[in-house]
Amino acid sequence: MSKTPGLHVVVPWIPNALVLGPFCFHSATTFPKGCYPSTEDGFKTFRCSKAQLTVIPRDIPNDTNKLYLDYNHISFLPNDAFQNLPLLVELDLSHNAISRVEVGAFRGLSESLHALDLSSNKLVSVNKDVFSALKAKANLSSNPWLCDCTLQQLVERVELVAGTSDGIICDASARKEHIGKPFLQLVGDIDFCNIYKKTTDIAMLVTMFGWFAMVISYLIYYVRQNQEDARRHLEYLKSLPSKQKKSEESSTISTVV
Numbered sequence: 001m002s003k004t005p006g007l008h009v010v011v012p013w014i015p016n017a018l019v020l021g022p023f024c025f026h027s028a029t030t031f032p033k034g035c036y037p038s039t040e041d042g043f044k045t046f047r048c049s050k051a052q053l054t055v056i057p058r059d060i061p062n063d064t065n066k067l068y069l070d071y072n073h074i075s076f077l078p079n080d081a082f083q084n085l086p087l088l089v090e091l092d093l094s095h096n097a098i099s100r101v102e103v104g105a106f107r108g109l110s111e112s113l114h115a116l117d118l119s120s121n122k123l124v125s126v127n128k129d130v131f132s133a134l135k136a137k138a139n140l141s142s143n144p145w146l147c148d149c150t151l152q153q154l155v156e157r158v159e160l161v162a163g164t165s166d167g168i169i170c171d172a173s174a175r176k177e178h179i180g181k182p183f184l185q186l187v188g189d190i191d192f193c194n195i196y197k198k199t200t201d202i203a204m205l206v207t208m209f210g211w212f213a214m215v216i217s218y219l220i221y222y223v224r225q226n227q228e229d230a231r232r233h234l235e236y237l238k239s240l241p242s243k244q245k246k247s248e249e250s251s252t253i254s255t256v257v
């Protein structure tokens with residue numbers, strides 16, 4: 001890996017230099033280190049595999065159909081990372097260290113992109129809106145996924161590459177027994193978004209019970225207060241001369257109290 005491969009071979013050989021000349025001399029100097037273009041099966045391909053990249057390189061030719069950025073050290077996909085690639089059909093970002101994806105990272109690829117490989121990265125949680133307009137089939141295998149409502153909404157939104165659904169394994173979950181299990185098998189039985197709903201229901205129930213308890217306490221207080229009034233009234237009756245009436249009333253006291 002001493003020089004750009006194209007230059008090394010092409011320069012001494014004049015006929016080839018004439019054919020590839022404009023391409024090589026014009027663009028080769030601006031290509032990111034470790035990247036090279038080719039045409040494979042009629043697709044304009046740009047390969048930057050194992051190029052020690054830490055960010056998405058600039059100056060990728062805007063007519064690229066297939067872009068290989070696999071086996072690098074990319075950790076973050078910013079908004080509009082691929083916006084100047086309107087003809088991109090296939091994007092391979094596998095075997096990187098991607099842990100954060102901004103919501104607009106794939107903006108501009110909605111119509112063209114057919115295949116998106118994000119497997120073998122460090123994805124834990126990704127907003128479903130990242131894939132909102134994408135039609136691409138995605139490989140999301142071999143990431144340290146957090147199995148929760150966010151992931152459920154994500155897999156509802158994205159179309160997975162056939163045969164890769166069992167590769168989405170829970171690395172973390174609110175429930176220990178989910179760890180190590182394929183998320184899509186769990187989603188068949190559990191609604192991860194309804195667990196959340198249930199906790200809000202419980203909160204509602206607790207609040208209602210609180211109000212209920214307050215009403216009951218007030219009623220008890222009210223009844224006690226009335227008993228006090230009744231006793232005072234009876235004491236008044238006791239002080240009246242009629243003995244008969246007094247005994248009659250004292251029997252009512254015992255029933256009331």
Ligand SMILES: *[C@@H]1O[C@H](CO)[C@@H](O)[C@H](O)[C@H]1NC(C)=O
Nearest residue numbers: 061062063064084085086087
């Ligand atoms: C690529 O960029 C050139 C120069 O800016 C422009 O003329 C061309 O239309 C672009 N191609 C695509 C496919 O967007």
Ligand SMILES: *[C@@H]1O[C@H](CO)[C@@H](O)[C@H](O)[C@H]1NC(C)=O
Nearest residue numbers: 094119120139141142161164
């Ligand atoms: C999906 O990604 C995993 C892990 O990188 C890989 O082994 C598998 O071959 C990929 N599947 C497809 C269909 O591309």
